[in-house]
Amino acid sequence: MTYRVVQWGTGNVGRHALAGVIAHPDLELTGVWVSGPAKEGMDAGRLAGLDRSVGVTATNDAETLLASRPDCVVYCSMTDNRLFEAVQDLQRILAAGVNVVACAPVFFQYPYGVLPDELLKPVQEAAARGNSSLWVNGIDPGFANDLLPLALAGTCLRIDQVRCLEIVDYASYGNREVMFDIMGFGKPVDDIPMLLQPGVLSLAWGGVVRQLAAGIGVTLDAVTETYERVPAPASFDIATGHVAEGTAAALRFEVRGMVGDVPVTVLEHVTRLRPDLCPDWPQPAHTEGSYRVEITGEPSYVMDLVASSRNGDHNYATLVATGMRIVNAVPAVIAAPPGILTALDLPLITAPADRPTG
Numbered sequence: 001m002t003y004r005v006v007q008w009g010t011g012n013v014g015r016h017a018l019a020g021v022i023a024h025p026d027l028e029l030t031g032v033w034v035s036g037p038a039k040e041g042m043d044a045g046r047l048a049g050l051d052r053s054v055g056v057t058a059t060n061d062a063e064t065l066l067a068s069r070p071d072c073v074v075y076c077s078m079t080d081n082r083l084f085e086a087v088q089d090l091q092r093i094l095a096a097g098v099n100v101v102a103c104a105p106v107f108f109q110y111p112y113g114v115l116p117d118e119l120l121k122p123v124q125e126a127a128a129r130g131n132s133s134l135w136v137n138g139i140d141p142g143f144a145n146d147l148l149p150l151a152l153a154g155t156c157l158r159i160d161q162v163r164c165l166e167i168v169d170y171a172s173y174g175n176r177e178v179m180f181d182i183m184g185f186g187k188p189v190d191d192i193p194m195l196l197q198p199g200v201l202s203l204a205w206g207g208v209v210r211q212l213a214a215g216i217g218v219t220l221d222a223v224t225e226t227y228e229r230v231p232a233p234a235s236f237d238i239a240t241g242h243v244a245e246g247t248a249a250a251l252r253f254e255v256r257g258m259v260g261d262v263p264v265t266v267l268e269h270v271t272r273l274r275p276d277l278c279p280d281w282p283q284p285a286h287t288e289g290s291y292r293v294e295i296t297g298e299p300s301y302v303m304d305l306v307a308s309s310r311n312g313d314h315n316y317a318t319l320v321a322t323g324m325r326i327v328n329a330v331p332a333v334i335a336a337p338p339g340i341l342t343a344l345d346l347p348l349i350t351a352p353a354d355r356p357t358g
Contacts (some may be wrong), residue, residue, distance in 0.1 A: 014076030168289030
């Protein structure tokens with residue numbers, strides 16, 4: 001069966017998702033939504049970085065795209081700086097009777113106990129009106145801290161703690177707004193960026209620790225957060241700009257799911273802009289970075305996931321992985337009951353073996 005798909009957004013993740021839709025043997029690309037005039041009218045193949053046209057041109061006419069009644073929208077719009085607008089986008093698409101797979105807003109990965117009713121209920125109601133489903137996932141939040149740890153947990157006699165880590169060098173990450181404005185790199189360490197405002201870490205990654213707890217049958221008493229920032233010992237440049245000596249160059253944070261005073265499920269990020277920074281912090285399995293799952297129990301596990309690509313570095317590879325995680329889930333999400341779905345609701349997602357290349 002072939003499913004009709006609209007790609008929504010063609011940025012860092014969206015262009016890879018678009019290439020994935022074009023290549024997928026069970027998906028038919030019927031439209032592409034772009035946010036501004038610079039890309040409007042461009043062929044989807046070019047926007048996806050392919051060396052060919054595919055006969056579908058981009059538009060910013062959302063009404064026409066939704067009126068065509070696609071089976072699913074692959075939603076990859078920038079949301080970090082427009083959360084409320086993004087939630088309204090999702091409501092609009094779902095209410096129109098169109099399923100959605102998305103890489104953000106990340107708090108919908110597992111929104112229960114994370115989102116207040118005023119944010120959660122309108123999306124649930126829109127899905128009910130449209131008889132449609134929403135699934136948000138990627139690599140982190142996503143399979144690096146839902147699929148992988150829960151698969152390992154299925155082999156344990158006893159689990160004391162599940163800890164998921166991202167240990168990555170972000171120097172090549174190509175979004176200046178995320179790096180400088182949202183994460184606060186290159187800014188004075190006493191200036192608190194958006195990501196580190198009280199409650200934001202728990203809003204973004206609280207769903208990770210809550211979903212892990214639900215997956216192993218634990219009821220959390222609280223979710224807490226903590227962070228540490230370290231200044232650059234000297235000035236240096238990264239892909240998106242200049243990091244001056246004394247400004248923020250490394251960040252470590254934890255979001256902890258607590259039972260009493262014991263952290264049972266933990267999401268930890270260790271983010272450096274140079275590999276020599278903070279040598280006492282956890283080190284990756286590869287010089288560029290890795291995703292790690294640590295289970296303390298019987299048996300205990302440590303598992304590292306290292307992403308690579310012949311077309312780019314680790315950051316490029318994880319952008320591809322994020323896009324394909326949701327694209328490959330389109331058939332399963334269409335088949336699922338209406339509502340907000342989590343990784344606990346879907347079958348194992350794999351890639352079709354017969355997709356074309358190029």
